[in-house]
Amino acid sequence: MAEIVEGYDDIKIATVCSHSSLQIFHGARKEGFGTLGIAIGSPPRFYDAFPRGKPDEYIILDDYTGILDIADDLIEANAVLIPHGSFVEYLGAKNVLRLGVPMFGNRRVLEWESDRRKQREWLTSAGVRMPSIIDNPKSIDRPVLVKYDGAKGGRGFFIAKDEWDFKIGIDPTQNYMIQEYVMGTRYYLHYFYSPISIEGYRLSKGSLQLLSMDRRDETNIDEIYKLGSMEDLKRLGIFPSFVVTGNVPVVLRESLLPMVFEMGERTVERSIELFGGLIGPFCLETIVTDKLDFVVFEISARIVAGTNPFIGGSPYAELIEPDLSTGIRIAREIRNAKGAGRLAEIIS
Ligand code: ATP
Numbered sequence: 001m002a003e004i005v006e007g008y009d010d011i012k013i014a015t016v017c018s019h020s021s022l023q024i025f026h027g028a029r030k031e032g033f034g035t036l037g038i039a040i041g042s043p044p045r046f047y048d049a050f051p052r053g054k055p056d057e058y059i060i061l062d063d064y065t066g067i068l069d070i071a072d073d074l075i076e077a078n079a080v081l082i083p084h085g086s087f088v089e090y091l092g093a094k095n096v097l098r099l100g101v102p103m104f105g106n107r108r109v110l111e112w113e114s115d116r117r118k119q120r121e122w123l124t125s126a127g128v129r130m131p132s133i134i135d136n137p138k139s140i141d142r143p144v145l146v147k148y149d150g151a152k153g154g155r156g157f158f159i160a161k162d163e164w165d166f167k168i169g170i171d172p173t174q175n176y177m178i179q180e181y182v183m184g185t186r187y188y189l190h191y192f193y194s195p196i197s198i199e200g201y202r203l204s205k206g207s208l209q210l211l212s213m214d215r216r217d218e219t220n221i222d223e224i225y226k227l228g229s230m231e232d233l234k235r236l237g238i239f240p241s242f243v244v245t246g247n248v249p250v251v252l253r254e255s256l257l258p259m260v261f262e263m264g265e266r267t268v269e270r271s272i273e274l275f276g277g278l279i280g281p282f283c284l285e286t287i288v289t290d291k292l293d294f295v296v297f298e299i300s301a302r303i304v305a306g307t308n309p310f311i312g313g314s315p316y317a318e319l320i321e322p323d324l325s326t327g328i329r330i331a332r333e334i335r336n337a338k339g340a341g342r343l344a345e346i347i348s
Contacts, residue, residue, distance in 0.1 A: 081102065131295055189284045190306060212309075212314035
């Protein structure tokens with residue numbers, strides 16, 4: 001892939017029109033790249049309302065797996081693909097791994113990130129704390145979240161407080177994990193790791209930035225308390241859900257920032273040992289307890305939609321460079337790597 005991209009005259013930034021693509025195209029344009037949107041059915045009409053975010057041109061497909069058939073066309077167009085959450089979810093991790101088009105970042109991260117157990121192995125072996133796991137439903141003695149394999153966007157979870165709750169809720173035909181429900185406040189930390197930068201917060205190789213933070217709006221869990229106790233609601237057949245509807249900008253008290261960098265650093269250093277390193281944007285999804293400890297319940301190893309409130313910069317990005325967004329940072333990394341003849345280190 002690196003060889004292909006070295007042969008491009010003029011790199012074009014391409015991604016699927018969804019999730020954070022308006023931000024990605026906006027950042028690419030600001031860094032002087034042409035942009036290519038992959039859309040299903042027809043170009044999203046509402047993109048016309050955002051001229052600084054919409055791509056210069058579109059490729060229209062019938063469905064997402066059609067991307068596998070247009071690899072040659074994408075290469076012909078000098079495309080570098082930017083993966084985002086919807087891109088990977090719609091195409092599937094296995095297809096992303098075999099897609100023959102240069103892609104920003106290290107695809108091997110998918111092997112570690114798309115499986116909840118491997119993700120846990122990576123983060124805990126990095127010394128990052130995660131919610132504890134309860135192996136036997138009989139031992140549920142506090143609130144837990146039961147997560148089915150492949151649950152996405154907070155669907156496919158339920159809360160149980162004891163074995164009885166578990167028994168009523170469980171679908172025994174599916175694989176699941178019982179996880180301690182961590183009490184605290186959620187912070188989604190948006191990092192950017194560059195293996196080629198030598199500025200700022202240095203790691204054993206490259207450097208780490210903190211660009212922004214958000215909290216997700218989740219329906220109906222965020223507001224359900226207004227209707228009374230969970231027990232009362234259960235009797236009416238109303239259960240909590242965690243479906244993401246939007247994102248809210250947040251900042252952390254400054255005294256917690258050293259821990260934020262330490263966790264990010266450990267995650268990156270361990271990824272270098274395990275699979276050659278995750279590259280570019282990633283997000284640690286955390287809960288801060290009342291003891292001021294961080295517990296990480298998930299990692300997303302690419303741009304997350306929680307960066308979208310910061311297309312015009314964030315309180316943290318402002319301290320690095322005015323108006324810096326994750327979208328701009330991705331395009332900048334590609335531009336810097338090209339300038340330094342180091343594209344092979346950031347493309348796979
Ligand atoms: P996605 O992959 O789309 O990010 P997902 O379906 O894998 O989502 P998570 O992000 O793991 O789900 O969790 C969804 C929501 O459930 C979180 O935003 C958080 O509110 C809550 N949650 C998850 N794990 C825990 C936990 N261990 N303790 C408390 N709350 C949790």
